[in-house]
Amino acid sequence: MDRTVHVGIAVALFTTAAGFFGGIRGTAADTASISTHARPVASTVASARSYADARARRYGPNAGMYDGVFEKMAEDHADLNAPVNQTDEDRAATLAKRASRRAFDGAPPTIPHRIGQQGPLDCVACHGTGLKIGALVAPKMSHQQFSSCTQCHATKDDPRPGAPAVAKPDNEFAGLKAWGRGSRAWDGAPPTIPHPTAMRGDCTSCHGWFGGQGLKTPHPWRQSCTQCHVPDAMNDQHPAAGLSAVSLESGQNLGPGGALP
Amino acid sequence: MDRRDFIRNSAMGAATVAAARLSLGKEGLAQAAPTEGDGLTWSKAPCRFCGTGCHVQVGVKGGKVVSIQGDAKAEVNKGLLCVKGYHVGLALYGKDRLTKPLLRKNGKLEPISWDEAIEIIAKRAMKNPAGFAIYGSGQWTIPEGYAANKIIKAGLATNQIDPNARLCMASAVTGFLSTYGVDEPAGCYDDLDRADVVILWGNNPAEMHPVLFSRIVDRRSKGENVVVIDLGTRKTRSSGFCQHVFTMKPHGDLAIALGIMHLLVESGTYDKEFVEKYCNFRQRTDPPTLDGKAMTFEEFKASLKEYTPEKVQQLSGVAAKDIRLLAGLFGKKDLRITSLWCMGMNQHTRGTAINDLVHGVHLLSGHFGKPGDAPTSLTGQPSACGTVREVGTLAHGLPGGLVVAKDEHRKEAEAIWNLPAGRINAKPGYHTVDMWKRFSTPKSKGGDIDTIWVQVTNPAQSLPNVNALVEPSRKDPDKFLIVSDVYPTRTAMIADLVLPSAMWVEKNGMVGNSERRTQQWFKMVPPPGDARDDCWQLIAVAHKLLELGHPGMKDKDGKWLFHTEKDGKEVPIWDWKHYYDVNVDERLFEEYRKFSRFKHKDLAPYQEYVKARGMRWPVVQQKDGTWRETKFRFSKFDDPYVTKGDVQFYHSVTKDDRALIWFHPYEAPPEVPDADYPFWLCTGRVIEHWHTGSITMRIPQLHGAMPQAYVELHRDDAKALGVQNGEIVVLESRRGSVELPAWIDGRGQPPPGSVFVPFFDETILVNKVTLEAHDPLSKQPDYKKCAVRVKKKPPKVAAVGKG
Secondary structure (H helix, E strand, C coil), X not given: CCHHHHHHHHHHHHHHHHHHHHHHCCCHHHHHHCCCCCCHXXXXXXXXXXXXXXXXXXXXXXXXXXXXXXXXHHHHCCCCCCCCCCCHHHHHHXXXXXXXXCCCECECCCECCCCCCCCCCCCHHHHCCCEEECCEEECCCCCCCCCCHHHCCCECCCCCCCCCCCCCCCECCXXXXXXXXXXXXXXXXXXXECCCCXXXXXXXXHHCCCCCCCCCCCCCXXXXXXXXXXXXXXXXXXXXXXXXXXXXXXXXXXXCCCCCC | CCHHHHHHHHHHHHHHHHHHHHHHHHHCCCCCCCXXXXXXXXXXXXXXXXXCCCEEEEEEECCEEEEEEECCCCCCCCCCXXXXXXXXXXXXXXXXXXXXXXXXXXXXXXXXXXXXXXXXXXXXXXXXHHHEEEEECCCCCHHHHHHHHHHHHHHHCCCCEEEHHHHCCHHHHHHHHHHHCCCCCCCCCHHHHHCCEEEEECCCHHHHCHHHHHHHHHHHHHXXXXXXXXXXXXXXXXXXXXXXXXXXXXXXXXXXXXHHHHHHHHHCCCCHHHHHHHEEEEECCCCCCCCCXXXXXXXXXXXXXXXXXHHHHHHHCCCHHHHHHHHHHHCCCCCCEEEEECHHHHCXXXXXXXXXXXXXXXXXXXXXXXXXXXXXXXXCCCCHHHHHHHCCCCCCEXXXXXXXXXXXXXXXXXXXXXXCCCCCCCCCCCCHHHHHHHHCCCHHHCCCCCEEEEECCCHHHHCCCHHHXXXXXXXXXXXXXXXXXXXXXXXXXXXXXXXXXXXXXXXXXXXXXXXXXXXXXXXXXXCCCCCECHHHHHHHHHHHHHHCCCHHHECCCCCECCCCEECCEECCCCCHHHHHHCCHHHHHHHHHHHHHHCCCCCCCCHHHHHHCCCEECCCEECCCCCEECCCCCCECCCCCXXXXXXXXXXXXCCCCCCEEEEECCCCCCCCCCCCCCCEEEEEECCXXXXXXCCCHHHCHHHHHHCCCCCEEECHHHHHHHCCCCCCEEEEECCCCEEEEEEEECCCCECCCCEEEEECCCCCCCHHHCCCCCECCCCCCECCCCEEEEEEECCCCCCCCCCC
């Protein structure tokens, strides 16, 4: 065994011991009775008697920040075989939320939170594996090979602190909506993939653990999605699909105001 | 099977699949509901925005653009786009698109007919051809620029045409011409895949050329090692990805390049063999010219002597050890080094000099001519190269790299255009700053330009010192401003005549990107209202001039300059109803293509570009009839025009197949901060917005992410000024002032004593503050440095009462 394992065991033993002895010293209720503060948070505001206590007894405005977080995270990694209960309403709600963050289906979503403005960002800290805490979801990125995140993703809101509000522009673009469900050859056949797969290399981003309710796969234990679900070559820039075929003939006469036939 | 067959077969394959689907649908797909994808077609087009030249797939449904994907077949972007590119489809649908020609009557813009509008323009040109100028753009398509150039150079024969690209890459052009004798980079984007070291000379590609930047840094995701070095006057988003960030003083780049050359020469690590075989040395003359005068290596060495690392540290602010580090890298032959630059080196009052010096560093060290080893300049507009540099829509230029000043060049052009001998004027027209100065000067005081027709650009926002160059003309009744645009830009709103234009996939088009790649697309959707193609507008005016009897509109056989036939009959392309009866783009391009041979910038037939996602010139026909593009110019392994040696500069200024390594001394900027104006001001762009924001500010997602311009302040300066984030400050130079909110530790980080303002916001016109001083050769102004003062805006004082 190497040195790190020894050190690890020593730390673990110490933590267990410190936690045990720290734990038997008294409860939050005990310490609350000796607090001189009358504020509602006072029950958790107390000087920790040991570093082990400090972890459990946070104080200040964010004292409750981590309450139950780890339990919630564990909940979301529930049994792979647990049934997925989702309704059409769930699906509609998820799609509506999705649509609110995109100019059209397939556009890179805007960032609904503050980000740092300079340099490479730590987006992967949450979006690398995906993260869900209660209702808050950081979707897993489905194109991990790219590193300049702000190349495609802009913040939804003005990133400048304290900046004056400016009216939004009026634009009549009506973008492609979510593509609807894939087609099934018969009842029970695996549906086709109804949307382009470019930049969507990881199906679990939307259909996996942290996917939106209504879009989740009912069989999360399966790994090879395209074994059963096929994309649409026409919408997926497949070489055989004759993309741009409509543009190949020269001198098309669209007419001065005409559109493509 | 040739390429055409393959595509035809693929198209047939797709049709078969579709047919199969339909037949299946009758039985098997009974339950398939209609989906959002029904009726959707995808077609290729290059992105509308920057000079990178990404291809997009445009999803069209019901006559409208509804979706955009990165084009997986495009070599430039390999399926990836940036935030502007993904939203380029929204560019067409801002609610305030211009849809009717408008004429200013009693101070108000009022709708008129197209016929009236075309006649007004033609009559202005007829009345005073010498005072009629076209101010164009690097956003013009190739056929648009070609038509405009032909009207001015072959028709009116005045040469009064210049583009906004004068403001963005003229110094890159003079740098290439003075070094290699011919314009445009030898290398291409493939260099970015091979370079071991990438040096950003005053460049922020993470925001300005995002797809190229991720092409570099994403190599790290594949386990490759690429060192990126930032030489800039402020820290940017790119800096965070760099191993070395060297913050320099404005004009420090001149000193750094000289310092690197000094060390290469002193230590003997320069590439003796490369220099002896392929280079000559050059110094400048007074007044400066592109040719300069010869100097020996010994004289060159002696001139560099004073640029020791310590002296360079003093001049540039970059530590002597870091200068040694850079010189050390260039001294290593086994490394592949690519230099990238754009506005930082071009918008520079010594723009030609710094371009020459960076080429010189590469030539002197032999870091040239191998994939990954190249000085590569980037452009900011989609066709700055294609339309401006190649079609020659400059006051001195002719298509294909020819110039009006040379007798033999004019003769060649007259032959192709079938003009009577001597038609083309040998005297260049006025360059951009001069053109606008004359437009803003009364006729009585020598202001001999009285009409400017602006197409596809927004000079009332993008010219420097707009108070002096634009505003006076708006009060002078002799001056007439015509603007063709898609939105009510600042320039359109102060114009006398406004023409509504079709944009991007509302028309056919061709453009050329930074790596010599010519690209083509077809019209996919109709333009809104009465908006019409810019190219049609030009051709309609040319025909009206013919009707009015202007002799220049005919060639030597009496045929109209834009005479077009189909099946032996003339097609009235000046009549909008018939404009698309033929593919005017194809006709103009096939004519223009004849010019491309003079400087070995060979272009393939139009139909080849229809099939490709662009091709890089020279595109040369092979024995088997196929057309082959060239990635690496002047290098034997790739360039078919190299006939001897591994590297051959076959357009050499010195006519001996050698490139020129120039010596230019360090010079201070023309305006330097002092006690009255203690801050440096640098202007530029942000990733969300493109140019003057006339398109991107109308796209909600881009506007939402960056709705307003700001001034970046260093924390220490903000503290000293008592300014908080978001507080309004007054930024003032000797020329004008703007009020705008402060951003501390914002998108970028200028060093103390330096501020940065993006120019995209028409409500915060920073070009009232900038300086119009320009490079003596390229005439390109310097938007990157001038002296300003910054103060907190005093709170509004309440009306004085009785106390």
